Amino acid sequence: MQTAQGPDRGAGTRSDAGPDEPIDPPTDPLGRDVPAVGPAPEDRTTSGARSATRTSSVGMSMVGLTDDADKRARLRRMKAVALSFLLGAAVIWVIFRLWEGNGGPAFTGYVRAAAEAGMIGGLADWFAITALFRHPLGIKVPHTALIPRKKDQLGQSLSGFVGDNFLAPAVVADKLRTAQVTARVGSWLASPGNAARVTAELATVVRGAVTVLRDDEIQAVVDQAVTRRVVAQPWGPPLGRLLAGVLADGSHRRLVDLICDRAYDWVRNNHETVMALVSRQAPSWSPRFVDGLIADRIYAEALSFAWAVKADPDHPLRKAIDRFLVSFAGDLQDDPETGERVEAIKRQLLEHPDVQALISRAWATGKAMLLDAAEDPSSQLRLRVTDGVTRFGERLDTDAELRDKIDGWIVDAAGYVVGRYSREITTLISDTVERWDGHEASRKIELQVGRDLQFIRINGTLVGALVGLAIYSVGELLV
Structure with missing residues (x-):
């Protein structure tokens, strides 16, 4: 106006x-x-x-x-x-x-x-x-005094001229194709010095963004996006499917082998503990030498049984464990009662004070780690980002098919923007002139x-x- x-x-x-x-x-x-x-x-x-x-x-x-x-x-x-x-x-x-x-x-x-x-x-x-x-x-x-009197019309005419002749989709697309933007960017990024410069600028952006964010708001987002989603998602079916997959692959047998080995080692190394346990359970009127004979016999049987379970991959106990685990995996997925028990355990776990404290410290810990990594040029994060940027630049520089694909995306995106929003862009000219x-x-x-x-x-x-x-x-x- x-x-x-x-x-x-x-x-x-x-x-x-x-x-x-x-x-x-x-x-x-x-x-x-x-x-x-x-x-x-x-x-x-x-x-x-x-x-x-x-x-x-x-x-x-x-x-x-x-x-x-x-x-x-x-x-x-x-x-x-x-x-x-x-x-x-x-x-x-x-x-x-x-x-x-x-x-x-x-x-x-x-x-x-x-x-x-x-x-x-x-x-x-x-x-x-x-x-x-x-x-x-x-x-x-x-x-x-044509310009003072006609400035608004001049601004609108200039706006229309720019929109029709400079922001036309065909003109912008042709200019972008001849500019070879992707090839130039790839050649520039392939230089380690330029890649390090890009990484440093990204680190500056990350530091600025993390510094501006308020910890209490981010913690609320973490609570909303993570904790509540974890609570809302049932644990039983996913755990059941995971266990079924482990059982199907036979990966659980290593754990069973480890348990059997540890059970045999414990029985072998705790003869006195077994003897004392039998003696305490024996009746008071039983003679001590009889208690000793019974304890020795029980220990020998336990040691023999533990060795048999350890040495025999097809031992009935092992098969019983497999059947139990298969049945348990099915119950986790299909049995409502088992699912309710798992949900109760989940709630108890998430409501535990130590777990709550860990969740509340998650953002602060992650923020400190991110800031430290962004500040240190020799951090693994920055080195990996620099290496990734360099390799991406080298690929752009050598892969003509990838360049053509990205150039096509750029041309399509620019054509969409100028085709849909050219009027809004050019009104910046007329609005600015109108305010003068x-x-x-x-x-x-x-x-x-x-x-x-x-x-x-x-x-x-x-x-x-x-x-x-x-x-x-x-x-x-x-x-």
């Missing part, structure tokens, strides 16, 4: 000039300064908005200030050059007009006519160029192209002089 403005005035009376930019005084056709006119009363009603604009412009970078100052200086120099041509034509016209009137030679008429036409051409082009940016001499001639004050927009545009436009004034003076000379010559020949 356009801001309220006072009556249009010359460049020197613009109320929208930034504080960092000197106000160019308006000039008459001869380049002389015209006294600035004070702001009209209605301009003061918009002083708040312009004050905000001035405040925001204070933060402009020194590079931008230097660049604008240089452009203003070059624009002034070109204006002075164009004015010098106009003044030169005026001086020549005065001299030769007086000379011609006082009986000068015949050629004075030709020079006077050329200078006169040059002045006309220079003035006409000055008027045309000035009319683009402001009212010449502050006079509201119709169809002048009219005189500020005129000043910005004049600063960019005004220097080149001064050549039109110079050419107008020279071409006008030549045309005037030609017309005068033809007229003299016809007389």
